[in-house]
Amino acid sequence: MITVDIEKRFNDFLLDVSFDIRQGEFVAISGLSGSGKTTLLRTIAGLTKSSGTIASFNNIWQDKTTFVPAYKRALGFVSQEYTLFPNMSVIDNLLYAKKDAGLAKYLLETADMFKYQTVYPDNLSGGQKQRVAVCRALMNKPKLLLLDEPFSSLDNKTAQNLQYMIKKFHKKFDTTTLMVTHNITEVYTLASRNIILDDGLIINDYEINDVLSYSLSKKPKVTAKAIDFRIIDGKDVIVYEINKQLVVSNGQNIKKDEKVNMGIYSISPTK
Structure with a gap:
């Protein structure tokens, strides 16, 4: 420890x-x-x-x-x-x-x-x-x-x-x-x-697998691409592109012009 x-x-x-x-x-x-x-x-x-x-x-x-x-x-x-x-x-x-x-x-x-x-x-x-x-x-x-x-x-x-x-x-x-x-x-x-x-403070601390499992559990037949992460309503979320639709890890849709491209990374969805 x-x-x-x-x-x-x-x-x-x-x-x-x-x-x-x-x-x-x-x-x-x-x-x-x-x-x-x-x-x-x-x-x-x-x-x-x-x-x-x-x-x-x-x-x-x-x-x-x-x-x-x-x-x-x-x-x-x-x-x-x-x-x-x-x-x-x-x-x-x-x-x-x-x-x-x-x-x-x-x-x-x-x-x-x-x-x-x-x-x-x-x-x-x-x-x-x-x-x-x-x-x-x-x-x-x-x-x-x-x-x-x-x-x-x-x-x-x-x-x-x-x-x-x-x-x-x-x-x-x-x-x-x-x-x-x-x-x-x-x-x-x-x-x-x-x-x-x-700004010198911890604003979030989370396990990676918990976020991935939650955000992909309802998408068993697609490959999601994590393209950004940001703070929304005080919570850290991941922005994914799924079937050309931008979604965040709580399932909420976001506008195309809100995308901040930080690189594309393909991940396998949770079974």
Whole structure:
């Protein structure tokens, strides 16, 4: 169990959140730009200080008298930037995190990157760099993996391949994963739970399967496409396109001109 109960003020902005994450959960932190998503992730990582409490698996990382620095927290961190050491080869980037050649080989083989083990980051594509960054973050087999919009600079196909790899590693290592994103496709592809931030506050926190089962249970013979998510009457809903008709997850129809295209993602309806 990870417990987060923090406050962080930047001038007129206040991040004030409280939630728990169960072992093995994959939780998305979503919301518009400026809602506090990255600040929250950096605070959990120990890269930004705040008031309040952060506890991870019975270890206090932060409270009134304690502050454990980032390098002593049992976590892995992957940002949207390519944070590899440019003067080290792919394999050396992993071995710098932990001297375990066997684990490094396994991770790179699973990521289809072992053939590039002697290559330097400047000679890799963006997607390849992020694969290596994820592998390096897993070298210490962290209990908690933090992902800060890791797909934001990648094309769709590359992002999908990296998403598949992350999901595979998440299951393999039983890692608790917290991912910041503003992309609805990533939320419903990877996460089991979605926490939505708005102006520093949690405005919704729900299980993904509960929403999908409810919204698709009356549509057993069609494929729905999740194209947007928004707040309607204070509740988070998903906007679907079903048989060229736009509907939201409570069954209410919406006008065509209300559509905000955030990408198309096909999902199988509930039987």
